[in-house]
């Protein structure tokens with residue numbers, strides 16, 4: 244191979260390498276952009292989930308601690324759904340009045356409460372399973 248031919252070959256290789264390098268750079272750039280985009284999407288999704296979780300927690304908290312105003316002294320008592328479902332008498336901590344849930348009369352209401360309680364438990368399970 245003559246010196247001129249050798250130079251020509253080297254130049255051709257350099258050109259080809261430069262072209263390939265350009266393509267590689269472009270690809271890396273695209274990948275980087277995609278990664279950045281995905282990370283942004285993920286961050287937004289995480290934020291959305293956190294907001295949703297907060298809402299669910301607030302809702303669950305509100306449902307979990309339903310209050311009842313004492314008919315005698317107007318003191319607000321915190322009553323849990325479990326307490327109502329147990330059918331035990333509710334005693335006012337302020338005046339000592341004992342309230343009994345009449346199971347037969349309140350059956351429809353208790354059934355609804357049971358459903359709410361189950362729904363809350365289901366939400367908690369979903370929440371625990373979807374934590375990122």
Ligand SMILES: [Zn+2]
Nearest residue numbers: 313316335338
């Ligand atoms: Zn009372």
